[in-house]
Amino acid sequence: MNLSAQAAYDSLVSTVCHPDRLLIVDDEARIRASLRLLLESPSRTIQECETGGDAITILKTRTIDLVLLDINLPDLSGLEVMEWIASYKIPTSVIIVSSDDHIDSAIRALRNGVVEFVRKPKELDEIQHKVENVLNRRSMERRHLIMTARLEQSERLHRFLVENSPDLIYTLDSNGCFLFINNRTETLLGYTRDELVGSSYTTIVHEDDLDEALYAFTERRSDNRAVSNVEVRLKCKGNHYRSFESRHVVAMLSATGVYDCREDGLEVPLTRCFMGTYGVARDITERKKAEETISFQALHDQLTHLPNRRLFMDRLELSLIHSQRYGRNVAVMFIDLDRFKLVNDTHGHAEGDGLLRKVAERLRKCVRSGDTLARQGGDEFTVLLPDIQHSEDAIIIAEKIQEELKLPFQVRNQEVRTTASIGIAVYPRDGAGADELLKHADIAMYKVKASGKNNFMFFNAHMNECYHERLALENELRQAIKEAEFELHYQPQISVIGNRIIGVEALIRWRHPVHGLLTPEHFISLAEETGLICEITDWVVTEACRQLALWRSMGLQDLRMSVNMSPQEVDRSDVVERMVSSISRYNIPPHFLEIEITENLMLRDVPQVIDKLKELHGHGIRISIDDFGTCYSSLNYLRQFPINSIKIDKSFVCDLREGSNTSPIIHAIIGIAKGFRLDLVVEGVETLYQMKILHDLGCDEMQGYFFSKPLPAADVECLLLNSSFLNDFCQQYHIPLQPSLPQVV
Incomplete structure (x- = not known):
């Protein structure tokens, strides 16, 4: 609505809200007084004047509803005043109150808009009635105008709202x-x-x-x-x-x-x-x-856009209801990618996510249109096969998946191959509900993992027993941490040329109350999977430092202690603080503690790993790469990482047999160690032939069953204190001694 229309509307409203305003124009004071007396009312305001000029002045400056006008005035006639009102369109009504009875005056007055004509003095008794009529008519006209204006205003507002x-x-x-x-x-x-x-x-x-x-x-x-x-x-x-x-x-x-x-x-x-x-x-x-995006995100995996666990379980439960009604079978497949963690550690999580998307695309090609392929999380997928005739029908899908995954994937312009371990559970044979069915498929998948991976297997009751045994072992492992059921055995590291024990590697054992002494192969992977490895590592480092401090107090001052560190330790922000606190607690010079890391640790988040290893190295702790040569790390990492020594893995040493050629990998690793000026330790030496060949190749520091198996601390202590141990050993196997060097630490 424009401003002029609003102003007109406001003016109309104001006239309704004010009392009626009257103007009496007559040159006789007695007539003005009489009219005032007749017309006075609380709802009216009355003004008086005696000339036409005064009337015009008032009308110019004030709003007057009704003018009682005499024709015969001293200056201007009432008819002239009316002509002025008509010409300037003054919004007022006029009643002529005059003794002039000429017809011409009446006609002239009517032409200029007079509403009533009262002759004085004989018609003055009617003036009150006529004034009431005029004022009531004006009030009705004003209210009609206001209503019309309101309708116009409402229409303009409605049109504005509609159009905008x-x-x-x-x-x-x-x-x-x-x-x-x-x-x-x-x-x-x-x-x-x-x-x-x-x-x-x-x-x-x-x-x-x-x-x-x-x-x-x-x-x-x-x-x-x-x-x-x-x-x-x-x-x-x-x-x-x-x-x-x-x-x-x-x-x-x-x-x-x-x-x-x-x-x-x-x-x-x-x-x-x-x-x-x-x-x-x-x-x-x-x-x-x-809404669709939110709904999709709530029911689908964000990385692969496959259904998530929630949607998968909903569809599985519906399929089971349908199966009960029509007597059909339902199969559930639990798929876990083999060696996917190595891809993540080698190429990074971004490339790992890309590989998961590519795997999901291939898996889609292997299932039917009515099947459901879902991502459970990580590198785990599930497949719902509803309405199958025979349980063996699931084998067709499993074989298609394995065949599809045989083709290599491209990751950073390199070919990467991955396989899958698949567990299968069939309703109603392997479970009565959705949760039970999925759990049994998961158990079957873990059985495939334990049996060599890259295969599929149906669930059976015996697997469930193994699963419960695994759960029981986990609970027992937690109890073992509380009850300190662990102990350390130590395997000597020998300097052949120096004819002495230069260090020991601390190896954990679990003194199980039922199964006896367990080696790490029986429980370390479970500890890493359940997140208990960090508590175990704390115990190992603390116990190793305590034992080393004890041996040092016995005069064995130059003995080096090697401790294995799980890759999961690097993910913890306090790893440096925990390692340093142990050596500080027992007042051990830091360079006598050596942390052994696996080669694949170097392939993880390189900047983070480098920073933490450099911080450990900065405190004086030695860093060694265990099982060197078993992964595919870049040799550039040896330049970036603060490495002191590398260990040749026993898998290369076991190939050294009489009549066979020396492995070129051993030659390469020896050359790498010399080129980077790193200490070299060979592990897994079990025969005299292996020891002599390695000695001829330039390897000095060795460990293995040929010298000694891992022993309890008391037995190792006897070897350390027995000065004739290595002399007798060398004489037995005709190893030349170096008398200029001390025989034992």
Whole structure:
């Protein structure tokens, strides 16, 4: 609504709210007093003047509702004052109160808009009645103007709201054709108003929604049963597609019937004639898209876009209900990728995620359209095979998966091969519920892992016993940590040339109350899987430092202690603090403690690993690479990492047999150690031939069963204190001694 219209409206309202204002214009004071006496009222204000000029002055500056005007005035005649009022369109009413009875005066007054003519003094008794009539008529006219102005204001406001509404607002006739539609249709759908007015509503309705739109667009009800919030898809015109590249928008539609009420007779009630439909359509496309995205994210894995565990379990439970009804089998497959952790450690998590996406794409090709492939998390996938005739039908899918995974994947322009271990459980044979069925498939998968991986296996009852044994072992392992059931054995590391024991490697054993002494192969992988490895490592480092401090107090000052560190330790922020606290507690020079890391640890998050190893090295702790040569690390890492020594893995040493050629890998590792000026230790030496060959190749420091198996601390102590141990050993095997060097530490 513009400002001038608002000002006029405000002026009209103000005139209604004020008392009636009267002006008496007469040159006789007695007449003015008489009129005032007759017309005075609490709802009126009365002014007086005696000349035409004074009357004009008042009318110029004040709003007067009624002027009682004499014709014969001293300066201007009353007729001239009326002509001035008419010419300047002053909004006032005039009653002539005069003794002039000429007909010409009356005609002239009527022409200029006089509303009443009162002759004085004989008609003054009627003045009060005539003034009341004039004022009442003016009040009614003003109220009518106000009502009209309000309607115009309301119409302008309604038009403004309709035309500027973000919603599509329309009116249809009784045949469903557009009578009116606002401009929103052009920005929303691409149609101009002129294109749609006169055409059917079906012009803009998606073909698949025509049946539902029929009741929404042509709504006849106008009460609380009228259609409300109905979703309808509306078509865009031609190439008018929006940023989300959809050919339609989703609208929430509400509509009501419009009726014309007619009175057919005096005693006949009003009848309602259907005129059409008035409706509003709100664009909810973005909201629907957001809802669909949220719903998808809640039920799907974000990396692979496969169904997640929640959606998988829902579908599995429905399949079991269907199976109970129709007597069909349902199979569940639990898939775990083999060696995926190595890919993550070697190439990083980003490349690992890329590999998971590629694996998911291949797995999709192996299942039927009615099957469900889901990602459980990490490198684990599940497959639901509903409605199978025989349990063996699952073998077909498992074999397809294994065949598909034989083809290499490209990771950082390198070929990477991965296999899968698959466990299968079949309903109703292997479980009565969804959780039980999935658990049994998981157990079968772990059985495949334990049997060499890259295979599939059906669940059986014996596997469940093994699973419970594994759970029992986990609980026993937790109890072992509390009860300190561990002990350390130590394997000597020999300097052949120096004819002395230069160090020992601390190896953990578990003194199980039932199974006896267990080596790490029986429980370390379980400890790493359950997160108990860090507590075990703390105990090992503390006990090793305590034992080393004891031996040092006995005069064995130059003995080196090697301790293995799990890759999981690097993920902890306090690893350096924990290692340093142990050597500080027992006052051990840091360079006598050596931390052995596996080669694949170097292939993890390199910057993080380097920082932590450098910090350990900065405290004086030695760093050694265990099992060197068994992974595929870049030799550049040897330059970046703070490494003191490397250990040749026993898998290369066991190939050294009489009559066979020396492994070129051993030659390469020896050359690497010399090139990087690293100490070299050979482990797994079990025969005299192996020891002599390695000695001839330039290897000095060795350990293995040929020299000594891992022994309890007391037995190792005897070897350390027995000065004739190595002399007798060397004489027995005709090893030349170096008398210039001390024989024992």
